[in-house]
Amino acid sequence: MRDPNAGLGAMLARSARRRCPRCGTPGAFESWSTLREWCPACGFAFERESGYWVGAMIINTTVTFGLFIVVMVGWAVATWPDVPWTALLVTGLALMLVVPIAFYPWSKSFWMAIELSYHQLEPEEREAAARRAAG
Ligand SMILES: [Zn+2]
Numbered sequence: 001m002r003d004p005n006a007g008l009g010a011m012l013a014r015s016a017r018r019r020c021p022r023c024g025t026p027g028a029f030e031s032w033s034t035l036r037e038w039c040p041a042c043g044f045a046f047e048r049e050s051g052y053w054v055g056a057m058i059i060n061t062t063v064t065f066g067l068f069i070v071v072m073v074g075w076a077v078a079t080w081p082d083v084p085w086t087a088l089l090v091t092g093l094a095l096m097l098v099v100p101i102a103f104y105p106w107s108k109s110f111w112m113a114i115e116l117s118y119h120q121l122e123p124e125e126r127e128a129a130a131r132r133a134a135g
Pocket of ligand 1 (some may be wrong): 020040042
């Protein structure tokens with residue numbers, strides 16, 4: 001198992017590849033969008049407490065609106081004063097539909113890395129992870 005006490009940068013890099021943020025092992029997701037309950041290698045339980053995924057929703061919303069604003073404002077500024085408003089509207093709507101779905105798994109894996117960077121595993125979580133990892 002890789003360093004379970006890695007810094008935020010290393011954990012974000014693991015999350016970008018949809019791996020376990022704690023140990024970096026592939027297979028945190030059982031399908032494109034479905035996260036396993038815990039890491040098959042280190043036993044880290046991904047949903048650490050009730051309401052845990054609100055952080056992932058905040059990340060997903062922030063990325064979606066951030067991209068929306070950059071594209072809409074950038075396009076309007078670049079084409080001013082002949083802004084193609086209909087194309088801009090259609091593109092904006094498409095972004096608002098596609099981005100949150102496409103980014104969904106990463107919002108969860110990035111949230112796990114960020115949260116784990118400032119909220120280390122409690123001793124009982126570490127013991128439970130070790131038991132799951134042992135089988
Ligand atoms: Zn792991």
